[in-house]
Amino acid sequence: MPVVLFYSLLVTATAAIAVPAPAQPKNEAVQTPSVETEIDAVLEVYGGRDALEKASFFRTTGTMFANQHVGGHPGRFVREMRGPQILKIANLFATGKDEVRILKGDRGWRGDKEVFGPSLLSMKLQAARMAMPLSLWTHRKDIVDLGMHGEPGQWLRVLHLQLEKSMFIRAMINPKTRHIERVVGVIQMGPQNVVFVTNYSDFKKREGVLVPFHEERIIRGVNTASVTLETFELLSPTEEIEL
DSSP states (O other), X not given: OOHHHHHHHHHHTTTTSOOOOOOOOSSSOOOOOOHHHHHHHHHHHTTOHHHHHHTTEEEEEEEEEEHHHHTTOOEEEEEEEESTTEEEEEEEOTTSOOEEEEEETTEEEETTEEEOHHHHHHHHXXXXXXXXXXXXXXXXXXXXXXXXXXXXXXXXXXXXXXXETTEEEEEEEOTTTOOEEEEEEEEEETTEEEEEEEXXXXXXXXXXXXXXXXXXXXXXXXEEEEEEEEEEEEOOTTOOOOO
């Protein structure tokens, strides 16, 4: 099944948040433990809850190829996250079109201008994505299991979390490695959905937790950026983010 079509079917299948029968694999023995057991297994692979809570205050740096900005030439980024609701991202491009985005709870800024609506929701989605997998445990009672999706030999278990009335996120977990290999975030805008997909790879242990060092980002079915991490470091929980 083409990748874009697969994403579209997965999202539209529950656009109204009515969960259909999961598309279970056929002719393959794939075990599906309970949601809580699945989440516990994922957390263990990623380093454990205590280590993940400590690592929810972090800074990463790296390079990114953002097609719409630099035409194939790499830019650089710095991300700082302080818990699940405070995020600062600086994207530095060779064209000079640098961008700083900040999220603090229910407020967000792009540069020196406060943003609202879809721009704010997209920041909240990014924060929710970056808080994985700890946020799965935090919201484990609200998780909806959408079962196994994919193709033979490439099944991923899909866990759905409604973040707000018009926004949800889905973690897609490899049942063999317990790695979150894909996260789908959706902003519902009337009859249309804006779909953000992030594919993860190159997992490495840093500061006691598992970190994906490569990301491929897809928006509306178009690959918009390739991201490679270079550093991952922990921050002090008492350090304030600079606005």
